[in-house]
Amino acid sequence: MLDTAGERVPVPEGTPQSASDPPWRRAGRQALAVAARPYWDRRDASWLVRRWPDLTATAVATVFFWLSLTPSLVPRPWYLQGVIGGITAAIGYGIGCLLSWAGPAVVRWRAGPETRRRVRARAWQVYWVLSLSLTVFLLGESARMQRELRELQGLPPTLTWHSIMITLLALGLCWSLLILARLIRLGTRKLITVLLRYVPRPVAVVSGLAISVLVVTFGAKDVVLERGIIDVASRIAANTDRSTKEGVVQSGSPYVSGSPQSLIDWDDLGYQGRNFTGSVLTAEQISAFTGEEASAPIRVYVGRAAAESYAEQAALAIAELERTGAFDREVLAIAGTTGSGWIDARTAEPLEYLYNGDTAIVALQYSYLPSWVSFVVDRQEAGRATSELVAAVQQRLAELPEEGRPKLVVFGESMGATAVEDSFDGIADLLASTDGALLVGPPHYSPIWSEVTEARDPGSPVWRPVYEDGEHVRFAQYPQRDLGRPEGPWGWPRVVYLQNASDPIVWWSPDLALQPPAWLDEPLGPGVTDEVNWFPFVTFWQTTVDMGMSYGVDAPHGHRYGTNAVEGWAAVLPPEGWTHADTLRLKEHAEARESPY
Structure with a gap:
């Protein structure tokens, strides 16, 4: 049986095995086998970079980046396209990691280490050939679709679309988010390892995960958002509120x-x-x-x-x-x-x-x-x-x-x-x-x-x-x-x-992450391009960014x-x-x- 790193791990004693077992049962055994390995036996020091990036996760992240290049409700500049691409690629990488972990548990592949390495190398070669060529093509297509959307909403079709900068910005943001996620996961493992010295394993795991969730939630909400971004915005707004517009x-x-x-x-x-x-x-x-x-x-x-x-x-x-x-x-x-x-x-x-x-x-x-x-x-x-x-x-x-x-x-x-x-x-x-x-x-x-x-x-x-x-x-x-x-x-x-029909402030909703919106049902509204589609997570972030650009068009489009x-x-x-x-x-x-x- 293989763990998440592709190494064989012992199956817990007493666990029945059968080639005819359904996938859900094999997945359960895989999870138990991975969990059975002591945390102190895992090579945490090299875990941050070991076998990273994962091929499946990288492929899914790339697909999410491609999907982010599709148009949404209002035209967007190249730098915001890079932001959307980076965020959605990071989400795609996380989903890909889940698929990569679940794959060996669901599908049995009887092959030796040498065969697996050879197949993995060929898969990477195919990935690089396809991803590079398709990325260049789709970046060009995204520029075309943005120009057509601008023309549809009464804006000049001229557009500055820095394809290389979009890719670099998306790649940098994606890697930054992934490194942050890995550091959080590594810190959680270290915390559980320390707790194992004092409490039983189930208590250590549950407590470590709970503490990690609380720390991340508090840090993201109270420190970064409220005491950081919102506090700065509040100070700026307070100064503005005491001022008077020129000419008034x-x-x-x-x-x-x-x-x-x-x-x-x-x-x-x-x-x-x-x-x-x-x-x-x-x-x-x-x-x-x-x-x-x-x-x-x-x-x-x-x-x-x-x-x-x-x-x-x-x-x-x-x-x-x-x-x-x-x-x-x-x-x-x-x-x-x-x-x-x-x-x-x-x-x-x-x-x-x-x-x-x-x-x-x-x-x-x-x-x-x-x-x-x-x-x-x-x-x-x-x-x-x-x-x-x-x-x-x-x-x-x-x-x-x-x-x-x-x-x-x-x-x-x-x-x-x-x-x-x-x-x-x-x-x-x-x-x-x-x-x-x-x-x-x-x-x-x-x-x-x-x-x-x-x-x-x-x-x-x-x-x-x-x-x-x-x-x-x-x-x-x-x-x-x-x-x-x-x-x-x-x-x-x-x-x-x-x-x-193209106002993202009217149509933005958390449900966009997992549920197709009614505003994409046929017939589409005025000013909405027929090339817009719904994709899980991607459309949510596209519409979120669209809210910031909703005043960049002429009435009656966007939030004008x-x-x-x-x-x-x-x-x-x-x-x-x-x-x-x-x-x-x-x-x-x-x-x-x-x-x-």
Whole structure:
């Protein structure tokens, strides 16, 4: 019987053997035989390099690298291709090691040492000939597929694709990860060897593995991630939150938070709060578009530094809404913010234009961290903060006469959409509690989005689902076309999701590692190349990296939605007398106006 190094090991006494034994029984005997060897008899000093690399593992790692060269949702630069290739090759090597270990236990190969060495040498020769030629060919093919994907999504097809650098970067990262894994395994063996001096073997093995898992988990999560990467990101975000974007100044409008008349100090708004309030549209700007006398829009924003708790922030927001006269406006909108507190001007401004400035928008900042850090640290914070605000606004509105209340709408983009959804108990509650919602690029874990998508009408694709014949909820990537489907009646209130088929933030999920996603079912969505495929582990890492590149394309692709909020708001809550021509004119105006932040 052979161990993992190809050497014969004694079979435990009393273990029955038969050539007709099923593979699972032979595998069990193999595992028992390897485990029976004392740890102190193993050549740990040379184990790190002995018979490394393994042929089977190397071949599987190479295949995983090849698979990583396939396109995904958005185009990627060469250096990120190298990162994906290195990570997936390391995963492939680990799977290959498992196959290499299990092979002798499942398949009996009766051959002498000389024959095995000769076959192994020939196999390596075949590997080098095939792997080198196929790698060169597939790197060229990957460049072609990336160019075609760029052209499909409206980008120039020109592409810098350093094939040699991709290979070297992937190889270096893969080897670094493998060396780290081997060092961890070697350290675990050493620990078990020490424990064997004091406790029985089963206790030593279980304790050693448990300690190793705890140390690695603690080191990766608490030291590397939280005290390393996240701590650095937090420090940078904290410094940014205290600053102000160039060109943004304190507003003099009494209808804006942070103004001299406001209950909230300018310094307590945070970076994104100062951007949002300092770039507010003026009544003159709105009048120049509408041709009518306009009101100055109300923007209430409560920064994280303005109060100790979310409840206190919400109470301060209500007081600020009272001060500005927001409850006398025609429309009151609650905005969900992203991790840093960001609100997209291209989503907020169309509503203010639609209603000639007779609007009020209110939002809370729950964090100054980037969204990905907020997701890792505590994703629930977004929902807790927004829920407090929604509950406080609803309570105040309930105190007003029904005929005198403003229309209540909610909106949010990305993590802000999730924050809004977390504030309601499902789609029925959202429809019953508001006069409409505009949700842009919701992440895959958004609760109402998941509810609606899973319950979509049969035959509708996941990237453009039809829910209950589109009676209240509709999805759009090209709103002028998509919001008109299905052709059945569209009742009130309305919920519009702006959702791109190629948005990795919408489609990323841990399930991608082991389960094919529904967004790859035929027919594929707009902007998704037919050369994209699902591969275990590989697609997960491709989509993970895609999230970082989702802003590198033009709308409506990736996580870019441009001015689609114009059609979104015009569908959700059009003013009386609003026409399709008005929508087109506002969209043209929005496209000509550069976003202030």
